[in-house]
Amino acid sequence: MTDFIGSVWWMIVSLGLLVTFHEFGHYWVGRLCGVKVLRFSxxxxxxxxxxxxxxxxxxxxxxxxxGGYVKFLDEREVEVHPHERGQAFNHKTVWQRIAIVAAGPIANLLLCILLLWAMFVIGKQDYSATVGRATGMAATAGLGSGDRLLSVDGRDVITLGEASMALTAAAMDRRDVTLEVLDPADQLxxxxxxLSQLPAGFDERRVPILAGVYWRAWLQPPLVDNIVKGSAAEGHLQTGDLIVAIDGQRIDSVEQAISEVGSLGRRGGPAMIEVLRGGERLALEITPRQGKDGKGQPTWQIGAGFAQSYSPAYDTLLKFGPLQSVTVAVRETGRMAADSLAMMGRIVTGKASLQNVSGPVTIARVANISAKRGVDWFIQFLALLSLSLCIINLLPIPILDGGHLxxxxxxxxxxxxxxxxxxxxGQYIGLALLAGLMGLAFYNDILGLVPR
Structure with a gap:
């Protein structure tokens, strides 16, 4: 219930701020062009x-x-007194009307740059594009634990999000990518x-995992949180032990530890479980026992519990001085715009799934998650949403600003x-297109709420 209220609240705050700024662009340029404004709502x-x-x-x-709106004096909507005709929108030159209509999206573009500038000045905490574990395709390609991605096909990446987006875009385009990495020994x-070898119809939201890349920030360290009384681990493991290897197999995450214990149980017999305890590495012999998981399904266990929730520590800080942040913000806006337009192109051409179209439910959920992560994450969310409003409003669809242009x-x-x-x-066509787009967005939103 708390998440629902938070989502609704932050969506109202986000859309209210961004749409008001958008309409202020129309209002300000309209006033400069001598148009009478009847209402700013x-x-x-x-x-x-x-x-x-x-x-x-x-x-x-x-x-x-x-949202909101600006209502101009216009003979097509209200009766205009003869002495006010010069102030009516429809009596302005075509170039003035173009300037007034374009001012809304441009205001959102400028707001995006301003928000990113503020974010970089404050400092954006994030996760580095460091590999925690590599399997399958990634392991075969030579990637390993601790490798930090520096670029994808010549495009510099710093954060986990940038790297994931670059890999996903390449997978949608069905092309292989060249990765420049810095390994744990500081060797380039x-x-x-x-990525062209991914099967047809792959889940576009899971490209890194399908490629065998598990980012370090995703992996919960196998730190023992509790010991089940009477279990195989009692008398051997202790709370605070960090499991580093099972039967000679290196362990990097809780998921990997659980999987390896299952393999040991199916094989039968005891195994050496190595842990770090107080700076000392110990090897302990433990035999898995068969039990039941939280769903009542049979599973192999040793009786060691791990924390139910895990929040990885940030390991990257994007922070620049006020002047440098201007350049960085403009460059980041250009990158985000290029990625958004490229994604729209992939959806139109069928390279990307229509599931990438999302609506207000998704916006509300992401707004709430971003707000919980901190002011830096929320500012980035606002910047991306402002840029999205700019791009969407410039689409040549009647009813939208782009249609009027x-x-x-x-x-x-x-x-x-x-x-x-x-x-x-044109207005009827625009309404039909928008209705279809909104219907698809709501459908994807609802589909996203259904447990998989």
Missing amino acids: VGFGRPLWSRRDRHGTEFAIAAIPL RSHTLP LYYLIELVKGSPLSERAVAA
């Missing part, structure tokens, strides 16, 4: 509070806090990861505005 529906300024603009906070090495470009070419009939037809 934060939210939709019945106004809960409002006031008018000396220009006659009503500023309002409405009951439904999911190069490996080729054959398309109308005005056609007007520039033909020398006169489109007919009302053509505009109305």
